[in-house]
Amino acid sequence: MELSSRQETILLAIIKTYLDTGEPVGSRTISKYTDLNLSSATIRNEMADLEEMGYIMQPHTSAGRIPSDKGYRFYVDHLMADKEKEVDEMKEILIEKADKMEQVLKQIAKSLSVNTNYAAMISAPRYHQNKLKFIQLSRMGDDQIVAVIVVEGNIIKNEIIDVQQYLDDETLLKLNILLNTHLNGLSIEEISLAAIQKMKEQAGIHSEVISDVIDAVGEAIKADEDLEIYTSGANNIFKYPELSDHEKASEIITAFEEKKQLSDIVYETLSNQDVDSTGIQVYIGEESPVHNMKDCSVVTATYELDEGMRGTIGIIGPKRMDYDKVVKTLKSITSQLDSIYKKDHKGNRKR
Amino acid sequence: MELSSRQETILLAIIKTYLDTGEPVGSRTISKYTDLNLSSATIRNEMADLEEMGYIMQPHTSAGRIPSDKGYRFYVDHLMADKEKEVDEMKEILIEKADKMEQVLKQIAKSLSVNTNYAAMISAPRYHQNKLKFIQLSRMGDDQIVAVIVVEGNIIKNEIIDVQQYLDDETLLKLNILLNTHLNGLSIEEISLAAIQKMKEQAGIHSEVISDVIDAVGEAIKADEDLEIYTSGANNIFKYPELSDHEKASEIITAFEEKKQLSDIVYETLSNQDVDSTGIQVYIGEESPVHNMKDCSVVTATYELDEGMRGTIGIIGPKRMDYDKVVKTLKSITSQLDSIYKKDHKGNRKR
């Protein structure tokens, strides 16, 4: 069943008002502050229809209406663009280019939460087809060497390896050459056991070292557990009464602290990424990838740096969040990240 | 003014009861559940005296008494040891030795919070007189080199440096020797500008590279900003009504999220460390190093790994926390950390 244009207008008015006030909105309010010139009785009739269709609901008899998840969804999908843009009113968030990615990310999370008054998260960019770029073994003492492993996207991993006997410069050089010729340019799937065996044979008595290095390479490439997520403004949820009773607040805070759920969101988002061309996704209430967020809305954006590094930015707030502003803010951030980091391809970014 | 032995007994009873229940405790309760065999009237008289001396207070007339900060302090300093130990009842927290320090720390924080039902934090160990151990420059491509800097305690730092012109192997070797002969074994205070100048002169056209490396060394050695802190169980505060109203909860949650305040606690603790021989410190209410925690108590312990690496463990909970249990737990954890990491001095721990 289609909504009439008048019903859309009324629905929009209800949602906008509720977004502002957080209070159920009654027919009289709509009748007065809308240029439809309809009496409250007429509005009431339409509202009854909208309720029957599931777009709005009543917390209890004789209260006004509040939007349902379906209502929000309709708003986000069809009505939001109609909203007049108060572009000037929106503060632009500026990314300060710091030389450490970590600082940039923390700063973005902070700005987002301060600016929107919602909770914000951002995941560090991950390379999705990690290839080995460079390996270097160096002697650090009589019985220790350090292995430096660089994968594409300049992620660097160090490993200190204990060795039984002293390795002289020549041996070290040989091992380095051995490792690099065999492994460079390969992704983890491409490193076969056969290749490893071959290297070990060639390494002779130093095959132990090779094993240790291979282990380190495995860890560096998958880098799975260290999906780092930075958060900010979790305490903002206390600004919204509908989220700040003990139970809900505790649930959300826990999610933010443990980050497990947040990384679920990141994975979900990244795998959905091509669905929407803008890279922005909106999860309303029950739609959320993680159950703890069922009373919230989650808006995510995917950003992509050069060389295929991808990460996710997320805003978590009440269902009555200002979707329009959040989406715009996220778009602005991702495009800034693009322009800053895509252009100077060879900057000395590091992690 | 000294407390009589009977007053001490009564104070102890009040505090113990309050620790359990969180409710103001009345004279009748004390009279009944204590082997003093005194009537409630007598207890009342003593309580009035204790109140006058500032050890306990009334939330309002006609309510029971609750301990004041001073009362808790007296308890922690003088009475706590008298408490019967239910050692068997206390679950031992076992540290699983993981090969990454980070995992160990996260796991400890988690265990602590789960076990105590308070919020827990732990700072990564920091070396407090960082000395440079080893520098290695390697070529990574035609116009990039990677500098690997190792400081005592095997903290490793990488820096990718853009270079204008190709550096051949010989030059690289020279630079490596130059850097290592001049810098190894020095702490940051000991690297003089004069020494830097001298190196630059010797490096000739490659003095740029030297500058970049020096900058990286500076960062690696001070390593100040990356005082990493792991937290767990911030949501536990919701278990204590006296902490879980919006304002207080929000304040504590923010402190846990931003970590700024937590690192203040760490610094404070580390600098006080030698005051108490056990390395355990108890901050009650207003005594806390950071203002946000004024409604909480903070118990910290310092642990020390080999080679002078030090870190802080902290438990944050309501003022009526089970100090005895928390202190014991912390002692157990630190001694475990000691025995695990101090003994196998050469394990391949890394960060």
Next chain:
DNA sequence: GTTAGCACTCATTAAAGAGGAGTGCTAACA
């Protein structure tokens, strides 16, 4: 010094009532 007894305080809870926002429905109107 200890205790019994009593008047008093005050937080907490329940019940009752007033007020008001908002609805649904009906009937009348253009």
Next chain:
DNA sequence: TGTTAGCACTCCTCTTTAATGAGTGCTAAC
């Protein structure tokens, strides 16, 4: 047929009032 005025009704919210009871301080007696 769509729109509107009017009215009865619902139910949340707020305030008032009263009852309850835990606990105190004080006094007088033991």
